[in-house]
Amino acid sequence: MDCVDTLKAAGYTVLATSPKEGSMAAHQLDPQKKTALVFGNEHAGVSEELIEAADGLVHIPMFGFSESFNISVAASILLHQLRTQVEPAALPDFYLSEEERFQLRSRWYRDIVKNSAIHERQFFSTFEQEG
DSSP: OHHHHHHHHTTOEEEEEOOOTTOEEGGGOOTTSOEEEEOOBTTTBSOHHHHHHSSEEEEOOOOSSOOOOOHHHHHHHHHHHHHHHHHHHTOTTSSOOHHHHHHHHHHHHHHHSTTHHHHHHHHHHHHHHHO
């Protein structure tokens, strides 16, 4: 699992979301750790292969007959939980720097625009001609 290996090499703890026995509750997440959360689909959840590759499991405590939320709700709840734990801790490097934000946004733009390299070359050539 290249993605998991890359995240672990970068110092992340990889946690798969799962209601399986032995998983930690969402409020037990450590905001001091770099954490990558893995969400499965609404029917099958996270694959067994990924569960085995992960450092641990995390779940959202639930009551009643449901065992899971849909993926967007689960992601929202877990991210909110982390955010509420981080704010009182005032972690200095929790938020992305301006440079990190720029790099992520640039990568995202390149990924969503067809033939982005062509557009980028055209943009910079126009920019250089004007300057």
